[in-house]
Amino acid sequence: MDWIQWYKQSAGDSLQLILMLRKNTDPVYGPGYSSSSYKTTYENKTSNLTILKTDAENEGMYHCAHTNWLESTWSGTYLSIKETRTSNIVVQQPAVSHSAYPGDLVSLKCSLLTDSDQKSCSGEPDVFWIRSGSDKSYPDSIYIDGERSSYCEKRADIQQRCVYNFSKNVNASDAGTYYCAVATCGEILFGIGSNLNIQESSLSPLDTITIICLLSTVLAISLAVILVLICLINKNKSAVKLQKRNSEKSQQVKY
Template identity: 50%
Template sequence: VYHRWTPIIMILFLFLSDTLVPVITVELHEPVTFTCVLADEDFIRNGLQWYKQSVGDNLKLILTLRKNANPVYEPEFSGSRFIVKHDKNISNLTIVRTIKEDKGMYHCAVRNWDKFSWSGTYLTSDYSVVQSTVSDPVHPGDSVTLQCSVLSDSESDTCPRNHSVYWFRAGSDESHPNIIYTDGNNECEKRSDTVKSCVYHFSVDISSSDAGTYYCAVATCGQILFGNGTKLDIDADI
């Protein structure tokens, strides 16, 4: 049964866990690099494979890399756009120029006798989340409005405009962030021919205990994206 607090629990789990699949957000036409850390330098002896998996699709082999040999690319993936480099126990796969079809999960897989290693990174290029900054200290009694902008590729934006937006506050004396739930006020505007911006606001009436870093989290299109945080410094001397 889906409960309205379920997204909050999921977001908090993603926020605090260091074992979940990492997410990389990249602007279209920009390069991106995925890194695979192997157990040891000889782990590649029987071959390392890089795979791509789009949502709802099967794994597709990108290339196979063996020790002291050139990488072997599959026909669907060009060696001019996908570049692999290997140094000791680290393998990097770079997409030279991303397109919207590159969105998906990228896996590296290695097996050497009874050892097996598998890791993945999720790539998204449709959305990015940017938060505004507050450069000057604020005082108790002030009202501050935080801003969270969701940038999307307007050509491929097939999801509803009303994203689910959540706010967190991480104080300097707290080990975990506090959840602040808000629907938020939002407005969408087309920033250019290819980019659309949805802006969400969250107002805080400042007290001396409100110092910390505020994060917005946006649930949209089956993924959860985090902003880079807005730090509030409280100056109690008036």
């Protein structure tokens, strides 16, 4: 029997179950959630979640999970609650794809552009990363300390640019799309996402280096042997010529 589950994830929090339901049944709500705030439908393998009245507390990532005996399929949508903004804040994340092999060090980055009004916000921005991958049934949240992996610079008299870096040695399970999220001035801003593709390799980097060294050694030995053979051939040719000259001289003396 198929199940539909709706979850909410706020910045820095784990997944919270909103409700779960089967076809032609009433939903079962999770702790803190009720039919007075949320309604849902499930028809033709499509489920819709309706928030009857939104406020700032409703902002976050909403996940829909479709599960049965054989598989679990997840999808997510971020709900941003727009309020009156007191500053001009923009998150820039390069829309690029990275390709790497298991064991490679991969670095991702995003930038936060702010104007002078940002100074009125209390505290430093909180920066974290969310990975959406097809190999897991739920998304990953990766939190980092922006203070240890960032630098800021003035771009104009009223504008500042801070760059946040995230680096790790990847493995095959790290493939997916990484979203940079910055929580500042009472709102959460998301980048557009950077794709990370993990290439399959039958040889490890150490094996590749070892093979290159062995081939280089074999090539060097082969060249040395060829040089020795050339020297011996030339030496034999010189000896034959010298012997022939001595023989000719000896014949001339006898005459």
